[in-house]
Amino acid sequence: MTSQNPASRSTRSAAIVGAGQTGVTAALGLLDAGFEVTLYSDRDQPALRNDVPATGTALEFGVAQQAELALGLDTYTARAPRHTGLSVRIADPERNELIAFDGDFDGYVGVAVDTRLKADERLTAFRERGGRFVVEQVTPETLDGIAAAHDLTLVATGRGGLSDLFAVGTTRTVYDAPQRSLLTVTVTGLDHDPGVFAHRSPAGGGHSGFSIFADQGEGWWGPYLHKDAGPSWAFLGWARPGSDWEKRFGAADSAASAHRIVTELYRDYIDWDLPEVLATRVIEDDPHSWLKGAVRPVVREGVGRTAGGHPVASLGDTSVAYDPIAGQGAQSGLIQAQRLVAAAAVHDGAFDENWIAARYAEFLAARSDAAAKVTRLFLSDPEFADIGGQFFAAAAVEPRFASALVGLLHHPQPFLGVDSVEAAGAYIEKVTGVSAADVLGRFQPAGRFERSAFAPALTRA
Numbered sequence: 273m274t275s276q277n278p279a280s281r282s283t284r285s286a287a288i289v290g291a292g293q294t295g296v297t298a299a300l301g302l303l304d305a306g307f308e309v310t311l312y313s314d315r316d317q318p319a320l321r322n323d324v325p326a327t328g329t330a331l332e333f334g335v336a337q338q339a340e341l342a343l344g345l346d347t348y349t350a351r352a353p354r355h356t357g358l359s360v361r362i363a364d365p366e367r368n369e370l371i372a373f374d375g376d377f378d379g380y381v382g383v384a385v386d387t388r389l390k391a392d393e394r395l396t397a398f399r400e401r402g403g404r405f406v407v408e409q410v411t412p413e414t415l416d417g418i419a420a421a422h423d424l425t426l427v428a429t430g431r432g433g434l435s436d437l438f439a440v441g442t443t444r445t446v447y448d449a450p451q452r453s454l455l456t457v458t459v460t461g462l463d464h465d466p467g468v469f470a471h472r473s474p475a476g477g478g479h480s481g482f483s484i485f486a487d488q489g490e491g492w493w494g495p496y497l498h499k500d501a502g503p504s505w506a507f508l509g510w511a512r513p514g515s516d517w518e519k520r521f522g523a524a525d526s527a528a529s530a531h532r533i534v535t536e537l538y539r540d541y542i543d544w545d546l547p548e549v550l551a552t553r554v555i556e557d558d559p560h561s562w563l564k565g566a567v568r569p570v571v572r573e574g575v576g577r578t579a580g581g582h583p584v585a586s587l588g589d590t591s592v593a594y595d596p597i598a599g600q601g602a603q604s605g606l607i608q609a610q611r612l613v614a615a616a617a618v619h620d621g622a623f624d625e626n627w628i629a630a631r632y633a634e635f636l637a638a639r640s641d642a643a644a645k646v647t648r649l650f651l652s653d654p655e656f657a658d659i660g661g662q663f664f665a666a667a668a669v670e671p672r673f674a675s676a677l678v679g680l681l682h683h684p685q686p687f688l689g690v691d692s693v694e695a696a697g698a699y700i701e702k703v704t705g706v707s708a709a710d711v712l713g714r715f716q717p718a719g720r721f722e723r724s725a726f727a728p729a730l731t732r733a
Contacts, residue, residue: 287422290429294588294605301613310404321392325560330602333682334380339610353464353495355382357479358678359472365487373667375678389499419582424623428587437576450566452510455521457530457562459552471722530562547726574632583625598650600643642684659696676703
């Protein structure tokens with residue numbers, strides 16, 4: 273953990289509203305930078321850990337881990353089962369099995385950590401080192417007093433109408449509704465060795481598995497660190513509006529029912545992975561080990577004003593709500609928090625509207641614009657249909673491009689300049705050293721994906 277400057281020396285104060293992973297990370301960072309910090313939450317610490325579900329799988333790669341390291345924080349890469357690549361399968365509406373590839377993560381690993389665990393441990397460190405933790409529901413009215421009493425105020429929660437203080441950015445917000453319905457459940461019963469999901473990759477349980485159905489949605493399995501069960505696995509599914517998957521996801525009302533729905537989904541649609549799925553078990557001791565819902569991707573302004581005219585900064589999901597399909601939400605929140613802390617630590621003037629707006633513009637340029645665009649690519653946005661077709665076909669025949677494509681989840685910036693089929697072809701050539709026409713000319717439909725022969729589940733079934 274990072275060292276602490278005694279709070280008594282601080283000449284500046286900061287308030288953070290929201291004690292999730294991003295909010296408590298920013299609070300800890302500002303405390304270490306010499307600020308007097310007050311962190312507000314509508315739940316006490318035990319409730320934050322045990323009475324709510326994790327906010328998604330929070331998969332993080334190298335750039336986000338570097339942000340945590342810059343703050344002196346644990347990245348969990350020594351504690352969580354590591355993701356070393358992503359295995360992808362794509363089928364069309366007629367169930368034709370078209371594309372299969374396995375992309376290795378080049379020079380970095382991924383870890384998916386229960387946000388309740390990470391926030392709880394960082395909150396403990398924050399309190400032990402002199403941070404002030406206040407349990408109360410912050411409303412727009414009470415936020416005005418909080419902002420008046422602090423030099424810098426960050427809003428890292430959309431509850432209580434606080435997100436309405438930040439206008440929706442019309443040029444960056446491209447969707448008027450959620451693009452997917454979501455279902456997630458965390459399970460045990462599988463190891464992370466090469467014998468698990470061996471039909472997908474020589475890395476087996478070191479790679480997460482992503483399956484795409486053009487008319488239904490997407491399903492993902494990946495290594496996970498649960499707050500109590502430890503190394504485990506998480507399922508995350510995205511259902512297209514009006515699909516059979518959406519109806520199935522909507523019926524979930526418990527961890528057990530979510531697990532049953534996922535098992536039936538794989539039996540009916542994704543049988544190549546079914547044996548591993550049959551081996552999984554619900555975490556009985558955690559009734560909140562599942563979650564369903566929908567997220568409208570929204571980009572808000574970085575600065576808002578309270579009723580009394582005090583400027584406040586948005587942070588994390590309050591700034592940008594991503595569809596979780598590309599794993600950009602947790603990563604971007606941590607990167608934004610680290611950038612804000614670093615900038616605040618060396619700033620001598622007021623944290624006024626201009627300062628907040630400038631820092632937010634820098635974050636958009638450095639991460640969020642690219643992250644949002646990559647998310648749209650993995651959502652199969654019609655605007656990127658032809659580009660996506662090239663990219664996924666190229667990945668199926670060229671391992672170097674498969675690694676580059678999954679690497680966009682780690683570092684999305686290279687995709688910012690890809691805005692046409694021609695630019696996509698140029699990127700393929702840049703990565704592979706071979707013309708896009710030559711690469712794509714080698715593509716052949718998969719025909720039939722290899723099926724799992726995972727013995728423990730086959731025996732049990």
